[in-house]
Amino acid sequence: MDKLILETKNLTKTFGNQKAVDNISLRIKENSIYGLLGPNGAGKSTTLKMITGMIHKTSGEIFFEGHKWSRDDLSDIGALIEMPALYENLSARENLKVRTLLLGLPDSRIDEVLEIVSLKDTGKKKSSQFSLGMKQRLG
Structure with a gap:
C-alpha cells in the first residue's frame, strides 16, 4: 500500500455563516501530484491555507506523514498560495x-x-x- 503524505478528514472552514470548505476528505499519496480544480470561491485556497496552518480549521482533521498535523510539520512543508509575500523594495x-x-x-x-x-x-x-x-x- 502506498504511503500517504497528506490526509484530511471532513475538513471544514466557515467564516461567520458562510461555509468556505464543507467536509473535504483527501488522501494524497507520497510522491504524487495532486491538483485542486474548481471555480473562484470553491474553497481551493482556503483548503491549502488550512493544510499549511495559515488559517485555523473550523472542524475536521489533518494528517501529515501519518500523524496528526502540528505546527512542527511546517519545517517539512513548502507552499506558495496566491502571491508571495515579498518586500518589494528589497533585493x-x-x-x-x-x-x-x-x-x-x-x-x-x-x-x-x-x-x-x-x-x-x-x-x-x-x-x-x-x-x-x-x-x-x-x-
Missing part, C-alpha cells in the same frame, strides 16, 4: 536575509536558496522589478 538577497533572521537560519542558506531558485545573478535589482515567475521562485 532577492535582502528578502532572504529577512527570512534567515526571522527563522534563525545561517546566512549560508541565502546563497544556497538563490542558487536553487536560479536568482543568484539578480544583484541589487529590487523584487518589485522581478517577473511574476521570479517573484514566485523567490517566494
